[in-house]
Amino acid sequence: MQSKNSKIQTRPIEDLLGRIRTLRQQGQKQIIIPAAEADRLADSLGQVMTRIVTIQEEIIEALKTAREAQTVDIEMDGGGFENKK
Secondary structure: OOOOOOOOOOHHHHHHHHHHHHHHHHOOOOOOOOHHHHHHHHHHHHHHHHHHHHHHHHHHHHHHHHHHHHOOOOOOOOOOOOOOO
């Protein structure tokens, strides 16, 4: 498991995107990825997805905290409502 501040290894994703871009330019219809590259790509994508979920949870908690901070509670005891003239 990665620590919160560790760098995600996105190189395998970037490499795949570069290969796809090249294939499109060459008009090729398919790509073949060696097993080792596929493993690195899967690890990288897993790291990215985990980080996204973690950030999403942090944002949701921050929004809840902000919403609670905006809530104002008012209590009234009714005081002494008497007819005074």
